[in-house]
Amino acid sequence: MPKLGMEPVRKRQLIDAAIETLCRYGWHETTVVRIGQQAGLSPGIIHHYFAGKDDLLAAAMRRILVEFRHEVTGRLAVASGPRDRLQAVIEGCFAPSQFRPEICAAWLAFWAQAPFAPELDRLRRIYINRLRSTVLAELRRLLPEEQALLAVLSLASLIDGLFLRAASGDTRVTPEIARGLATGHLDQLLTGRARVH
Structure with a gap:
């Protein structure tokens, strides 16, 4: 039986190990045994804290989404004006803590598994709705409604x-390149050069 007070520590270890294992092996080759090996813990301890691989991925994505929200809201708090606030969202999306191989691998597994796992699908909808509402609120201050609705879809899809x-x-997609592409696309949307209709 785990020691009292170890639950948050063990859960964090297992979530970290799951993210690393996903990056190394991909979803189908990520097993409870491999996650346990990566964490230096027995597979049995994983089942003590998580129902299985889907449950562990959901826990990992909850943590990633919280960290993502902190990156974005921290930047939004010091941004002034709608264009700066949109840039803050882009900067938060591609912050070094977010745009790294193991986090990108977790997102890939998340997108692939969400249609088949209710908790993952719930998290997917939360992410989509939050990003959309944050970006759309600023785009509506800069573009006509129809253009704003198409622009948010375009920018979110690019991100x-x-x-x-x-x-x-694709190692060419560095955080700097990703930020530059998203910023360039935003500028095109705002000046009407990007076709969104």
Whole structure:
């Protein structure tokens, strides 16, 4: 039986190990045994804290989403004006803590598994809705409604696509390149050069 007070420590160890294992092996080759080996713990301890691999991925994504929210809201707090606030979202998305291989790999597994796991799907909807509402609120201050609605879809798709591209092993997609591409796309949307209709 685990020692009293060890639960948060063990859970963090296992979540870290799951993220590392996903990055190394991918979803299908990530097993409870491999996660246990990565954490230096027996597979039995994993089942003490988590129902299985899906449950562990959900816990990992909850933590990633909290950290992502902190990156974005911290930048939004010091941004002034809608254009700066949109840039703050982009900077938060591609912050070094977020845009690294193991986190990108977790996002790839998350997107692939969300349609088949209710808790992952719930987290996916929360992420999509929060990003959309944050970005759309600022775009509505800069663009007509119809353009703003299409622009938020375009920008969110680019952000997610850059994460998935990085997760697939494209080493050209660095945080700096990703920020630059997203910023350039935003500028095109705001000046009407990007086709969104």
